[in-house]
Amino acid sequence: MEHLRGDDPVRIGPYTVLGRFDSGSRSGTAPGPRYIARSADGDRTVLVCLPCAGVDPSRWAAEARHACGLSVPGLLPVDEVGGTPAAPWYAAPYAAALPLPDAVMAHGGPLPEPFVRAMGAALASSLRAAHAGGVVHAGLSPAAVLVTPGGIRLAGFGTVRSAGADGEHRGNAPGLDHGSLPPEQMTGGRPRPLGDVYGIGAVLSYASTGHTAPEREEIPEGLRAVITACLARDPAQRPEAAALEAEFTARAGRAAPDAGAVPGAAGPQATVLDAPFAVALPPRAAVALARVAAAVLAAEPPGNPAQPRGAHSSLVTGTLD
Numbered sequence: 001m002e003h004l005r006g007d008d009p010v011r012i013g014p015y016t017v018l019g020r021f022d023s024g025s026r027s028g029t030a031p032g033p034r035y036i037a038r039s040a041d042g043d044r045t046v047l048v049c050l051p052c053a054g055v056d057p058s059r060w061a062a063e064a065r066h067a068c069g070l071s072v073p074g075l076l077p078v079d080e081v082g083g084t085p086a087a088p089w090y091a092a093p094y095a096a097a098l099p100l101p102d103a104v105m106a107h108g109g110p111l112p113e114p115f116v117r118a119m120g121a122a123l124a125s126s127l128r129a130a131h132a133g134g135v136v137h138a139g140l141s142p143a144a145v146l147v148t149p150g151g152i153r154l155a156g157f158g159t160v161r162s163a164g165a166d167g168e169h170r171g172n173a174p175g176l177d178h179g180s181l182p183p184e185q186m187t188g189g190r191p192r193p194l195g196d197v198y199g200i201g202a203v204l205s206y207a208s209t210g211h212t213a214p215e216r217e218e219i220p221e222g223l224r225a226v227i228t229a230c231l232a233r234d235p236a237q238r239p240e241a242a243a244l245e246a247e248f249t250a251r252a253g254r255a256a257p258d259a260g261a262v263p264g265a266a267g268p269q270a271t272v273l274d275a276p277f278a279v280a281l282p283p284r285a286a287v288a289l290a291r292v293a294a295a296v297l298a299a300e301p302p303g304n305p306a307q308p309r310g311a312h313s314s315l316v317t318g319t320l321d
Helices: 057-068 100-107 113-132 159-163 193-209 221-230 241-253 283-298
Strands: 015-020 034-039 045-049 080-084 087-093 145-148 151-154
Touching: 015 045, 015 283, 057 080, 057 087, 057 159, 100 145, 100 193, 100 283, 113 145, 113 151, 113 193, 113 221, 113 241, 145 283, 193 221, 193 241, 221 241
Parallel strands: none
Antiparallel strands: 015 034, 034 045, 045 087, 080 087, 145 151
């Protein structure tokens, strides 16, 4: 959790803002401004998301409402959409989490291959379930992937659809991580399931190399073939999410069961996947996650929330129709 800046809101709807969710080093690639906030009675802590400047608020709100109606394993559970037509917001229950870029930064570089493989299996499993229900995420990027003690959560639902209508070139659209954007969607193509698979490839590239579009030789040998297949420019050459999940799961079954465990650590450790195998969070990332959890628990609302600041300080309580 980062301190608020001068132009950040201190209040969003019924919530008092405690801090920024994303670190300053990578916040520019987040799907939009994200804040940790708390209800007035202190009983509810939430992750509140706002649209990026320049994004059509009506399109953004439509995607938020769609996300609110979904129940897909691994997707961030949006349960409240509020604000005004010009300044919408949505909220999800907060659990201790690090955006993937912050986890990589805490680790000090690319994450261990067993962890990346487990993350790939988790993402593929979520998207296989979404695609089976006719849902396309259309917003995968490193910042949309949240690392939590209970597993991977995928935020940023509908970011590409929010950024521009089908048929519109999205190369300069706000709110997009263009290194994770499938080529066909950049030129205005409708987001489809195989575009989500491209997003998985970009996310795993980032996790394993620090770049969303690395040279092939930079990718660890054990991940090179599958990531390269995901990043094929021709969507027809990419694997479907179900095949990708099977590939990661099969390889996981052949991996050592303690791969990625913290040496000498006692007791249960946070994992990104419970079955068919478990991989512990890298030690420094686990420490960073614990610090975030402690900071949120101890956080006091900054300043006087009765004197709001920022564009979303005066948003109405309630839900958008």
